[in-house]
Amino acid sequence: LAKTTQPISMDSYEGQEVNITCSHNNIATNDYITWYQQFPSQGPRFIIQGYKTKVTNEVASLFIPADRKSSTLSLPRVSLSDTAVYYCLVGDSNYGQNFVFGPGTRLSVLP
Amino acid sequence: DGGITQSPKYLFRKEGQNVTLSCEQNLNHDAMYWYRQDPGQGLRLIYYSQIVNDFQKGDIAEGYSVSREKKESFPLTVTSAQKNPTAFYLCASSLREEQFFGPGTRLTVL
Numbered sequence: 001l002a003k004t005t006q007p008i009s010m011d012s013y014e015g016q017e018v019n020i021t022c023s024h025n026n027i028a029t030n031d032y033i034t035w036y037q038q039f040p041s042q043g044p045r046f047i048i049q050g051y052k053t054k055v056t057n058e059v060a061s062l063f064i065p066a067d068r069k070s071s072t073l074s075l076p077r078v079s080l081s082d083t084a085v086y087y088c089l090v091g092d093s094n095y096g097q098n099f100v101f102g103p104g105t106r107l108s109v110l111p
Numbered sequence: 112d113g114g115i116t117q118s119p120k121y122l123f124r125k126e127g128q129n130v131t132l133s134c135e136q137n138l139n140h141d142a143m144y145w146y147r148q149d150p151g152q153g154l155r156l157i158y159y160s161q162i163v164n165d166f167q168k169g170d171i172a173e174g175y176s177v178s179r180e181k182k183e184s185f186p187l188t189v190t191s192a193q194k195n196p197t198a199f200y201l202c203a204s205s206l207r208e209e210q211f212f213g214p215g216t217r218l219t220v221l
Binding site: 032034036041042043044045046049087089091092103104 | 115153154199201203208209210211212213214215217
């Protein structure tokens with residue numbers, strides 16, 4: 001199983017770009033990288049998913065280097081409402097336990 | 112509206128009692144999951160099911176049981192054997208690599 005490592009916490013100010021990196025040294029060939037956002041007392045919500053290079057959607061970008069041993073979630077111009085825990089998930093959840101949730105990064109956005 | 116529902120939102124249990132948490136999805140997903148989350152912690156996998164009538168233990172299955180008689184439903188029973196059941200429980204289903212989560216059930220043992 002691909003284990004992941006993320007920073008425990010990060011602080012930022014409104015309007016700044018935030019980059020959260022996840023390390024997954026033993027990622028498998030079939031594994032995708034998925035990031036989720038979780039607010040207190042709610043279920044996690046999908047943010048973005050990628051396999052290699054760069055993926056961008058309306059809320060974030062995901063950068064994955066060629067060796068795929070890490071990935072970086074980029075949140076442009078964060079606001080107070082982006083304060084949440086962000087989880088990095090590596091694997092293929094269609095095969096049950098062949099995935100691992102990272103420990104999560106608690107992002108605090110300050111005014 | 113498609114999605115995952117969990118009930119109840121809050122549940123209180125006396126020590127020694129079994130309780131069952133409901134999880135229903137109308138997304139037509141084959142795979143479903145149960146997670147436990149303790150305060151300030153990440154998600155830990157309890158059980159998962161890839162198809163009807165089949166399920167597998169996750170990392171912390173002791174003291175829990177599940178059934179998967181219908182594609183739409185994946186109830187979790189917290190038994191009296193679970194020594195510290197107070198936690199936030201999350202159900203999810205998946206299509207390919209993306210998991211969709213329910214709103215969660217907060218269980219408190221009195």
